[in-house]
Amino acid sequence: MQAWMLERYGDPQQVVSLRDVGSPAPGREEVHVRIDAASINPIDLKLAQGALRSVQRLALPICLGFDAAGEVRACGDAVSRFRPGDRVFLRSDRATLGAFAEAGCFREDWVAAAPQSCDAGEAASLPLVGLTVVQGLRERAGLQSGQSLLVHAGSGGVGTFAVQYARMMGIRVTATCSRRNAEFVESLGAEKVICYDEQDYRSLSDRYDCVFDMLGEAHTLAAFDLLRPGGSVVSIAGPPDRQFADQVGAGWLLRQAIAFKSRPVWRRAESGGYRYFRYLTEPHAGQLGEIAGWVDAGDIRPVIDSRFAFADLKQALARCASGRARGKVVVQSAEMAAT
Template structure:
């Protein structure tokens, strides 16, 4: 099979190669999937660049990619939930990345049946952003109907999903975006839109139950200025929280470094009485199945910015790197 492999850490153009590799063979609890489409995510760029080496270090060369949709090719002896021919979608784990390939073998617990209403390109766009949102808003922040949430960068890959999912939960959604994308995010369900090129969200009414920080930097600390006491700041790019260190099995030295990185956020959390979460997304087929149900009920729709052919991965990464994608960037194998 053909698969993209990072041969070293660095720029995509310099270190990623398309190679011929042996076809995967399923372990007893694994599913082999013929991949029809795979989505790009910013974490892929960070992985290739080596920005996450202190969190997880790969033996190079190594395959890359987290999100995929495709058809079951083969199953292991213990697999009962799937059979060859089933259409599925999946998010690989940090250890098992490799969806920028023609095939992949992953644990059956990572997979769910593809939403019936979607193409493989559409389904491939959902796993990582969907699981990140579910695990942030439900598992951590314990979102409840009627609460108010601020979602930054509503027109981005995570934001476009998070707006729709928050509305499905019954939340009142405020989002930030550029004025040119304001009407677009309203069509996704945003109740209030703050155009950052015309307005300062810090001067708008706050008191949010949840702030979903997709931008990091100053936005992470500023989130505590607009969240209500007893509320939550959920960040996907801010400094690591204490659970983050547990998730990666950090040694004492790395834990100290992580604490130093997050000390100002921890201080803001104590002073404001606002909980802080910065976690690593985990693969979860059951949660993907829940997302699929919402899609098939018409409550969530994928947002695709551009589709590239499999051979166009370098160009796809260049486009993603502009930071201007409205929704997801996807590779199509067909």
């Protein structure tokens, strides 16, 4: 079978190549999945570049990719929820990856039944962004119906899911995006859109119970100025929070580096009585099952920017790297493209 392998760290266009690799056999707790579609996430590019080496050292060469959808072909002895022929979607973990391949073996507890209303490309677009929203806005910030939320980059992969999740939960959501995406983001459920190419969100007097920060840098500190008393900043691009070092199993030196980098944000949060969360997303079959239910109920729809053939993965990576995708970039197998 074929897989897109990362040979060494560097420019993804140079260091990722299509290779013939051995066909995997599932371990006791694994399912062997024929991958019909996968989706790209910005972290795929960061891992390839080696930008996350300090928190996630990869065993190279490795097949990249977190998000996949396809059909179960075989199950390990201890697998209880699946049988060959089941349609599934999954989110792999940071050490295993493996979605940019024709097939792979994944732990059962990373896998769920795919939404019935989706094709494989749509199903593959959901796992990482959906889990990121659930693990940030629900598990950490505990956002409730009636509260208010600002979602940055509401037109991106995470943002399009976050806006729809908030609307579904009765959370009043404002989003930032460019003028060209404003109508689209409103159609997903944003009550208000702030077009970053026309207006600086920092100049407005609106205040929120939570800011979901996809932008990082100065935007992370600026988020605290937008909060109501007791509010939260949930960031997936800013400096680490106090739990992050435990999440990545950091040693002493990395803990010192994290504390040095994060101190201004931690101080801002603590002096203002705010909460700050900066986390990495983890696989979670149960949450994937919930996401499938929301999609099948019509509460959340997959948003696909573009689809590429599996053989054109590098074009898909380039589209994601452009930072201009509206929703998710998907690659799909030749068989699926033909249907």
